[in-house]
Amino acid sequence: MxxxxxxxxxxxxxxxxxxxxxxxxxxxxxxxxxxxxxxxxxxxxxxxxxxxxxxxxxxxxxxxxTLKVWKLGNSVIGHMNLPAIAGPAMHALARLSGETVHLSVIDGIDVLYVEKVDSARSVRAYSERGGTAPLHCVATGKVLLAFNYELLRPRLSGNLSRQTARTITTLKALDTEMETVRARGIATNIAEYRDDVTGVAAPVRDPEGRVIAAVGVSGPLSRLTRQQIRKIGPAVAEAGRRISEAVNAGRPL
CATH class of the missing domain: 1.10.10.10 (Winged helix-like DNA-binding domain superfamily/Winged helix DNA-binding domain)
Incomplete structure (x- = not known):
């Protein structure tokens, strides 16, 4: 019974x-x-x-x-060893792009880098596992923000810090950007966090379709141009789909 x-x-x-x-x-x-x-x-x-x-x-x-629910979700992500599950797809994306690949989750109104695969090139985007950046101005952060916007938007008023001349600093402009990200299914950062760094990212979803993480490529502006971002965008989206499938299976694919 x-x-x-x-x-x-x-x-x-x-x-x-x-x-x-x-x-x-x-x-x-x-x-x-x-x-x-x-x-x-x-x-x-x-x-x-x-x-x-x-x-x-x-x-x-x-x-x-509230974000207390998110904190519980992030704890579950930690216990399920998301970095190991995402590893194969991240390494494949790093080989294809030649740039650094990040796996990120939400940490308050910041993005938390839980895993990365460094570019083999001497000049590359710098980051640290366990490091953070504002959600609104990096590619993985924009993905996480766009697909959880109703929850997170109220907390961003007065917190859209300017990092470069290109950083979005008003909620009106951010609203428009979030609509674009949701429509395209990917997000870009064109020198919005660092003057010399760009990036492109895609969502990672749980079995219910909720966006729980983001995978992205970042690199120097001189190499990861808008044209290059357009070329590798589909591969980044495919990496997000592969990691989502691995999350659903509970193991790397």
């Missing part, structure tokens, strides 16, 4: 899943209708999750997940 599930815990998890998968915040009535629960139950569950800082309320009385 299957083990009896705790009803309140199960319903609370359903609320979290509904909000984390929704492209927009949801109100009590929307959640009740989606989950076939009565509104008083949903209100109690939401109130508890908000008190535990897993949810936050918008001015229009809708709710969204």
């Amino acid at each position: 299957p083990e009896r599930l705790d009803a309140t815990l199960s319903k609370g998890m359903l609320v979290l899943e509904a909000l984390s998968s929704s492209p927009r915040p949801l109100g009590i009535s929307d959640l009740a209708a989606r989950l076939s629960l009565n509104k008083s139950n949903v209100h109690r569950l939401v109130r508890t999750l908000k008190a535990l800082e897993y949810l936050e309320q918008e001015p229009d009385r809708t709710y969204r997940c």
Whole structure:
């Protein structure tokens, strides 16, 4: 006989899943209708999750997940050894591009480099495993931001730091850039974080289709030109798909 599930815990998890998968915040009535629960139950569950800082309320009385949910997700990524799973596709992309390849996840409003494969060339993009950079001005960060924008946008107001003359520093311009990234499925950084560095990146998705990481190529502007970025863009997107498949399989492909 299957083990009896705790009803309140199960319903609370359903609320979290509904909000984390929704492209927009949801109100009590929307959640009740989606989950076939009565509104008083949903209100109690939401109130508890908000008190535990897993949810936050918008001015229009809708709710969204907080970054505390992301922290849990990043912990899971660490335990599943994502860098090892992504390794074969990253090395293949490094050989094809001749440039440095990064694997990144979200860390607050920054991108965290969890793995990299260095270019064999003496002049290359510099980075460190465990290093960070602002989400809004590097290619892997833009990918992570674009596909999790509803959650992260409110935290960027006043935090779009200028790194170079090309850095996006207004939410209006960032909104437009995020639409472009979602439409293309890849993101670029043309000297927006460092004057002499460019990059292109693609998403890595979990079995539910959520973007949990990004893989990207970066290199010196003199070598990784706009034309070169257009040439290798499809290979970067393919690396993202391969890593996503490996994540779903739980092992390198």
